[in-house]
Amino acid sequence: MSEAALKEKPQHAGFLKNNLREYGMMISLFAIMIFFEVVTDGTLLRPLNLTNLVLQNSYIVIMALGMLLVIVTGHIDLSVGSVAGFVGAVAAVLMVKFNVHYIPATLICLVLGGAIGAAQGYWVAYFKIPSFIVTLAGMLVFKGLALAILAGQSVGPFPPTFQKLSSGFIPEMVPDAGALYPTSLAIGAVLALAMVWLNFRGRARQEAHHIETEPYGFFLGKNLLLFSVILYFAYLIASHRGLPNVLVIMVALIALYAFLTTRTTIGRQIYAVGGNEKAAKLSGIKTERLTFLTFVNMGVLAALAGLVFAARLNTATPKAGLGFELDVIAACFIGGASAYGGVGKVGGAVIGALIMGVMNNGMSILGIGIDYQQVIKGLVLLGAVCLDVYNQRRA
Amino acid sequence: MNALLEMQGISKNFTGVKALSDVRFTVRPGEIHALVGENGAGKSTLMKVLSGVYPHGSYDGAIVFDGEERRFRDITDSEAVGIIIIHQELALIPLMSIAENIFIANPPGRFGIIDRGTVQRRTRELLAKVGLDESPDTLVTNIGVGKQQLVEIAKALSKKVRLLILDEPTASLSEKDSAALLDLLLEFKAQGIASILISHKLNEVSKVADRITVLRDGRTVDTMDCHDGAVEEDRIIAKMVDRDLEHRYPKREPKSPGTGSGEPIFKVSNWSAYHPQHADRQVIKNLDFEVRRGEIVGIAGLMGAGRTEFAMSIFGRAWGQKISGRAEIEGREADLSTVRRAIDAGLAYVTEDRKHLGLLLAEDIRKNVTLANLPAIAPARVIDDVEELRVAADYRARMRIRCHSVFQETGKLSGGNQQKVVLSKWLFTDPKVLILDEPTRGIDVGAKYEIYCIINELADAGKGVVVISSEMPELIGICDRICVMNEGSFVGEFAGGEATQEKIMRAIMRKGETRPKELLA
Numbered sequence A: 001m002s003e004a005a006l007k008e009k010p011q012h013a014g015f016l017k018n019n020l021r022e023y024g025m026m027i028s029l030f031a032i033m034i035f036f037e038v039v040t041d042g043t044l045l046r047p048l049n050l051t052n053l054v055l056q057n058s059y060i061v062i063m064a065l066g067m068l069l070v071i072v073t074g075h076i077d078l079s080v081g082s083v084a085g086f087v088g089a090v091a092a093v094l095m096v097k098f099n100v101h102y103i104p105a106t107l108i109c110l111v112l113g114g115a116i117g118a119a120q121g122y123w124v125a126y127f128k129i130p131s132f133i134v135t136l137a138g139m140l141v142f143k144g145l146a147l148a149i150l151a152g153q154s155v156g157p158f159p160p161t162f163q164k165l166s167s168g169f170i171p172e173m174v175p176d177a178g179a180l181y182p183t184s185l186a187i188g189a190v191l192a193l194a195m196v197w198l199n200f201r202g203r204a205r206q207e208a209h210h211i212e213t214e215p216y217g218f219f220l221g222k223n224l225l226l227f228s229v230i231l232y233f234a235y236l237i238a239s240h241r242g243l244p245n246v247l248v249i250m251v252a253l254i255a256l257y258a259f260l261t262t263r264t265t266i267g268r269q270i271y272a273v274g275g276n277e278k279a280a281k282l283s284g285i286k287t288e289r290l291t292f293l294t295f296v297n298m299g300v301l302a303a304l305a306g307l308v309f310a311a312r313l314n315t316a317t318p319k320a321g322l323g324f325e326l327d328v329i330a331a332c333f334i335g336g337a338s339a340y341g342g343v344g345k346v347g348g349a350v351i352g353a354l355i356m357g358v359m360n361n362g363m364s365i366l367g368i369g370i371d372y373q374q375v376i377k378g379l380v381l382l383g384a385v386c387l388d389v390y391n392q393r394r395a
Numbered sequence B: 001m002n003a004l005l006e007m008q009g010i011s012k013n014f015t016g017v018k019a020l021s022d023v024r025f026t027v028r029p030g031e032i033h034a035l036v037g038e039n040g041a042g043k044s045t046l047m048k049v050l051s052g053v054y055p056h057g058s059y060d061g062a063i064v065f066d067g068e069e070r071r072f073r074d075i076t077d078s079e080a081v082g083i084i085i086i087h088q089e090l091a092l093i094p095l096m097s098i099a100e101n102i103f104i105a106n107p108p109g110r111f112g113i114i115d116r117g118t119v120q121r122r123t124r125e126l127l128a129k130v131g132l133d134e135s136p137d138t139l140v141t142n143i144g145v146g147k148q149q150l151v152e153i154a155k156a157l158s159k160k161v162r163l164l165i166l167d168e169p170t171a172s173l174s175e176k177d178s179a180a181l182l183d184l185l186l187e188f189k190a191q192g193i194a195s196i197l198i199s200h201k202l203n204e205v206s207k208v209a210d211r212i213t214v215l216r217d218g219r220t221v222d223t224m225d226c227h228d229g230a231v232e233e234d235r236i237i238a239k240m241v242d243r244d245l246e247h248r249y250p251k252r253e254p255k256s257p258g259t260g261s262g263e264p265i266f267k268v269s270n271w272s273a274y275h276p277q278h279a280d281r282q283v284i285k286n287l288d289f290e291v292r293r294g295e296i297v298g299i300a301g302l303m304g305a306g307r308t309e310f311a312m313s314i315f316g317r318a319w320g321q322k323i324s325g326r327a328e329i330e331g332r333e334a335d336l337s338t339v340r341r342a343i344d345a346g347l348a349y350v351t352e353d354r355k356h357l358g359l360l361l362a363e364d365i366r367k368n369v370t371l372a373n374l375p376a377i378a379p380a381r382v383i384d385d386v387e388e389l390r391v392a393a394d395y396r397a398r399m400r401i402r403c404h405s406v407f408q409e410t411g412k413l414s415g416g417n418q419q420k421v422v423l424s425k426w427l428f429t430d431p432k433v434l435i436l437d438e439p440t441r442g443i444d445v446g447a448k449y450e451i452y453c454i455i456n457e458l459a460d461a462g463k464g465v466v467v468i469s470s471e472m473p474e475l476i477g478i479c480d481r482i483c484v485m486n487e488g489s490f491v492g493e494f495a496g497g498e499a500t501q502e503k504i505m506r507a508i509m510r511k512g513e514t515r516p517k518e519l520l521a
Helices: A002-039 A047-072 A080-097 A102-127 A131-150 A160-167 A182-208 A216-238 A245-263 A265-275 A277-282 A287-313 A324-334 A346-366 A370-394 B043-051 B075-080 B098-102 B116-129 B145-157 B175-190 B202-208 B233-241 B307-314 B339-345 B354-358 B365-377 B385-398 B415-427 B445-460 B472-478 B501-512
Strands: B005-014 B017-027 B032-036 B060-065 B068-070 B083-086 B163-167 B194-198 B211-216 B219-225 B264-274 B282-292 B296-300 B321-329 B347-350 B433-437 B464-468 B481-486 B489-495
Touching (some): A047 A080, A047 A160, A047 A245, A047 A287, A047 A324, A047 A346, A080 A102, A080 A131, A080 A287, A102 A131, A102 A160, A102 A287, A160 A287, A182 A216, A245 A287, A245 A346, A277 A287, A277 B354, A324 A370, B017 B043, B032 B202, B043 B083, B043 B163, B043 B194, B083 B145, B098 B116, B098 B145, B116 B145, B145 B175, B163 B175, B175 B194, B175 B202, B194 B202, B202 B233, B211 B233, B264 B307, B282 B464, B282 B489, B296 B307, B307 B347, B347 B415, B354 B415, B365 B385, B415 B445, B445 B472, B464 B472, B472 B501, B481 B501
Parallel strands (some): B017 B219, B032 B194, B083 B163, B163 B194, B296 B464, B296 B481, B347 B433
Antiparallel strands (some): B005 B017, B005 B060, B211 B219, B264 B282, B264 B321
């Protein structure tokens, strides 16, 4: 018994060391949040502000999910901002000028995004044209097209039902509940429980098969923290107006992409393409098709983000989407993705996007000008990547 | 005579593999010193230590050059004292001119502005020295390999050379170009420049060398002085090999009685393929080839004979264009048009370059093992991680992969263990026919033996095994039958028992009109 215990210990130490990087990101996010919570005298985590924070960053998170896959295959997509803007413009023209019902209009827009992704991915995957060039061209083309179909004007407002995509909240089931929204709180509690349950089930499976696990105390603490944090945020959200619709979409997408990247064959193959394209190809993986599909996927998500953004502003402007690609790409790299491909996690990209979002929001509350906000964000991006490279070299 | 260079007790380890141990090596001023040994004996490693590619501190032992101990941090340090190395793979930039290539590192000029006149004049001088009649403005891509080799030497001469190291300089040269190059070495010798010549071609070595040092398994075996009477090639070879073939290879008793009676499991006929860039160059010339159940067939040949190209053109057309021919597996025509289809048809190809073409180096053993057959562990495309782990652990045990756990990154394993991971990956696809391209390249002797045992087991299990190897003793030691390839055609075939290195080399050379005397014994 004691012998077994002796053997266990160094394993745990090794586990913590190996996974410090992942926890490190989470810790950085918390540190940044606590920092801004303190210096803004508690404004950051006020229910209203927190809800706004979610709404403001939803489209970045949505696009980061697609960008992560593109970056993992070893490519980049510079066109996502323009594509989002263009799709928002198309949505506005369809719904406002041609009075198309919002459901078919939304579907048309998503398909259009996929088609744009396919058009770009085709050159990258099958013609081996560097993605940097193809999507730089796409960036110019779709920025121009957005301007053209809006004729340089803002078009709006959208039908109220479509606005709900961004500014709506889930319906409250309990009537006359007062200041708190019980349905949202309950959903938060269920989510928290589900995550903890998944963690415990995963650990049980790992132990059953003698896989290295983290120390039990650490594991318990981690889950307790996770549970309380989710519950606390659910409480904060519930005390404003409940869960925003877009947050529901976002969480569902995050869960879907986390599952896709870690548990499915297609996810595994995407990482293989980025890790060593030639070896992947010689292992029977259709590398071109996968690359193509990641761009199609990126196009659809950019379109969705464009719709969310347009719905939020309640108008499509020629300037919509400007510079989004930078925030999205930065989110992925802050989140630990490698510019050489093959490395990166969904969780990392989401945390990266949240770090950027919290910093934007916090600095705006503090009244820091847009000029220095950019300087600070740039330095954070460089710092995060340098730290990552440094850690990897040491390992 | 004082030595120009003395390498004392050099030892070097790569993760788990001893590449050099206690090597002693000296070069006298103005001599041509040949360094010979089998593939993987440590010649290139020793030269990388000498030139600072492996910096001081990454090896044990001392380097004394010109009477002083040297601690090179990188290649610029060694070049500064006059040690210039010309690698086997030429380091020229194809789309730059000869002159630009020669003066790439420090072009003559002032304030960073290149003095074109001086570049032209000095390039002409250097080209005259090496006997190359080309304009300095010719692009390197437009001249042949032999001339490129001369440009490399001219580049070396543009620096202050005291010791020139040539790693297999004549490997890809024609007879005539090789002779010219060796004459050049003799000329340098007359000017007092010492050379280290690494070569497999013992006839060349005995023609020009003053002394010959033999390396074997990372140790110095002997240094022979050619002036004490001629050194016979047989003697060199005996020192290079020295292991009796009996114990280097596991005993092989083909299950099918005799080699002629097993049914063909894999057959290609009239197979041809063209170069991917040069559509009019036929590299694989209408080959017929077959493997029987339970048989190990070797394909011998020199570098560039077309062996890898043949294998890869079969394996899902992974190499070449305009590929034609008929392939049969177990008597039925097989569709090998894509890699996926080739795998599904029961073919597996273990590449010669496991780092670049075989492994995901940043991923763990587990993910590498299952990569080529994910459906087997992923019902409905969702990976069953427990099953995946079981598969990986199973192969780890069966192949005796030495690692902490199956979660270890493959990039951190030794060459032999990496190769076992690649083999596991292909065995997991349950192939009928395996093509192994240089399966023991860069692997230490112990691991080689294990790989041979695995190959044997595969054949005994009724698979067809094709082994492509540049090491002739290896083919002779493990194969039931050896086909010899040269310039994209099969030029000879021997039963395993009757093949010798000499017979194989003779088959290769018959076309090149070289006299048998110049072959390996």
